[in-house]
Amino acid sequence: MFVIGERINGMFTEAKKAIEDRNKEPIQDLALRQLAAGADALDVNVGPTRGKPVENMIWLIETIQEVTDAPICVDTPKFDVMSEAVKACTNPAIINSTKASVPELDRYVPLAVETGSQLVALTLDETGVPRDVDGRVMMGATIVTKAMEHGLDMVDLYIDPVILPVNVGPKQPAAVMGAITQLKLISDPAPNFVLGLSNVSQSCKERSLLNRIYLSMCVGVGLNAAIMDAFDKDLMNAAITAEILLEKQLYCDDYIAAYLSSR
Amino acid sequence: MFVIGERINGMFTEAKKAIEDRNKEPIQDLALRQLAAGADALDVNVGPTRGKPVENMIWLIETIQEVTDAPICVDTPKFDVMSEAVKACTNPAIINSTKASVPELDRYVPLAVETGSQLVALTLDETGVPRDVDGRVMMGATIVTKAMEHGLDMVDLYIDPVILPVNVGPKQPAAVMGAITQLKLISDPAPNFVLGLSNVSQSCKERSLLNRIYLSMCVGVGLNAAIMDAFDKDLMNAAITAEILLEKQLYCDDYIAAYLSSR
Numbered sequence: 001m002f003v004i005g006e007r008i009n010g011m012f013t014e015a016k017k018a019i020e021d022r023n024k025e026p027i028q029d030l031a032l033r034q035l036a037a038g039a040d041a042l043d044v045n046v047g048p049t050r051g052k053p054v055e056n057m058i059w060l061i062e063t064i065q066e067v068t069d070a071p072i073c074v075d076t077p078k079f080d081v082m083s084e085a086v087k088a089c090t091n092p093a094i095i096n097s098t099k100a101s102v103p104e105l106d107r108y109v110p111l112a113v114e115t116g117s118q119l120v121a122l123t124l125d126e127t128g129v130p131r132d133v134d135g136r137v138m139m140g141a142t143i144v145t146k147a148m149e150h151g152l153d154m155v156d157l158y159i160d161p162v163i164l165p166v167n168v169g170p171k172q173p174a175a176v177m178g179a180i181t182q183l184k185l186i187s188d189p190a191p192n193f194v195l196g197l198s199n200v201s202q203s204c205k206e207r208s209l210l211n212r213i214y215l216s217m218c219v220g221v222g223l224n225a226a227i228m229d230a231f232d233k234d235l236m237n238a239a240i241t242a243e244i245l246l247e248k249q250l251y252c253d254d255y256i257a258a259y260l261s262s263r
Numbered sequence: 264m265f266v267i268g269e270r271i272n273g274m275f276t277e278a279k280k281a282i283e284d285r286n287k288e289p290i291q292d293l294a295l296r297q298l299a300a301g302a303d304a305l306d307v308n309v310g311p312t313r314g315k316p317v318e319n320m321i322w323l324i325e326t327i328q329e330v331t332d333a334p335i336c337v338d339t340p341k342f343d344v345m346s347e348a349v350k351a352c353t354n355p356a357i358i359n360s361t362k363a364s365v366p367e368l369d370r371y372v373p374l375a376v377e378t379g380s381q382l383v384a385l386t387l388d389e390t391g392v393p394r395d396v397d398g399r400v401m402m403g404a405t406i407v408t409k410a411m412e413h414g415l416d417m418v419d420l421y422i423d424p425v426i427l428p429v430n431v432g433p434k435q436p437a438a439v440m441g442a443i444t445q446l447k448l449i450s451d452p453a454p455n456f457v458l459g460l461s462n463v464s465q466s467c468k469e470r471s472l473l474n475r476i477y478l479s480m481c482v483g484v485g486l487n488a489a490i491m492d493a494f495d496k497d498l499m500n501a502a503i504t505a506e507i508l509l510e511k512q513l514y515c516d517d518y519i520a521a522y523l524s525s526r
């Protein structure tokens with residue numbers, strides 16, 4: 001399970017203020033605390049902050065790199081911000097994200113290959129998010145084809161089948177699971193699968209419960225990465241326990257502590 | 264999700280004493296409290312109690328039937344006890360269980376058909392529990408074939424792919440999930456799938472956590488029933504939440520309360 005901590009995001013008040021004030025300490029604290037909680041990488045998103053997105057993003061990346069070598073998951077929808085930001089990453093970055101349309105893939109996949117980055121590719125295009133399994137599988141196949149064409153290894157590709165909130169799209173959680181199941185069957189070697197997990201429970205009441213049960217179900221069908229809240233201890237315990245049950249880690253009585261101390 | 268409460272079992276001290284003392288109140292209390300907690304049916308097992316198993320079992324069934332019409336899941340490995348006990352059930356019973364060997368199926372399936380009972384069939388035979396997915400799938404296919412031959416509807420059949428403790432058989436949880444996935448693919452209509460859930464965490468430290476994450480993962484691949492501890496509120500919440508995420512129930516902010524009040 002590859003855990004990408006979601007908390008360095010200008011959508012959150014604390015991070016927004018720190019970015020705008022160029023105050024390193026809260027950002028570095030968020031980075032180190034997420035890693036201590038079990039995150040393997042750090043998502044970085046400037047969100048709706050004042051100032052130029054590219055400058056804010058590079059400041060964030062440099063600020064984080066002062067305190068950790070953990071992979072940075074550069075989260076922006078703007079290609080120009082992305083292409084500048086990945087160059088600021090001293091370790092291999094994760095490009096988050098490209099859409100599944102061919103023109104987008106034709107510039108994002110080469111960017112990943114040229115910079116030695118990994119790539120998150122969403123199963124959505126200019127028409128939006130597919131409503132069903134088949135639409136996601138077709139876009140997933142396009143992503144895999146384009147990755148192979150441009151020479152991106154499957155180990156460096158993360159397909160994100162885009163989860164929508166269960167209270168808005170009640171069929172969507174099952175459709176995402178179906179897409180992961182089918183895409184795993186049709187590609188060998190299979191790419192990785194990632195989700196922006198928290199979106200499943202957006203505006204719902206039992207957010208933490210929905211997040212951790214959905215994560216468990218998705219890991220059961222092949223999800224092996226998630227952008228998620230590493231500070232949610234129950235969620236981290238669910239992820240670690242799912243790994244034990246799939247024999248990705250071996251059971252011992254202190255398996256939770258063992259997992260965290262191996263990070 | 265069909266929840267079969269596991270607590271009326273002579274292995275537990277309270278139930279054992281009540282059976283041996285012919286004390287109805289603790290048994291009736293266990294029955295009603297499990298149903299209030301969300302159980303749909305009640306597993307009944309005399310365990311290692313003194314006295315004749317058939318008499319203990321029939322006393323238990325009659326005692327429970329004084330306070331509820333909920334289905335009784337008659338849990339005994341002895342055919343003679345089973346055939347007497349199902350006759351004592353005033354509502355359709357659940358026969359728990361038969362092995363997957365042909366001679367066993369040839370007496371248990373007709374018993375289910377003749378008495379209008381449902382049947383739990385384990386994917387194990389005189390050689391024991393299969394170590395892998397394939398062994399379980401082959402036994403599952405034998406079970407389905409025998410059920411069809413004797414005229415038992417798939418809706419009345421529960422295949423139990425037999426979960427072993429994760430600390431003893433670390434590959435077993437994934438093998439059970441693989442067996443459910445494949446058996447669902449090869450049979451149409453598919454039978455039901457059930458597990459004696461608590462066994463996955465036998466002698467483990469984080470029992471409740473392992474149980475609820477494993478339940479979530481199994482429901483994600485098609486498990487639709489479990490013999491489990493309905494008193495474990497976190498486990499019940501996991502089951503209910505998994506249902507929401509698979510659109511078996513519709514999300515509302517009070518979905519947990521709505522589920523329980525519909526029981």
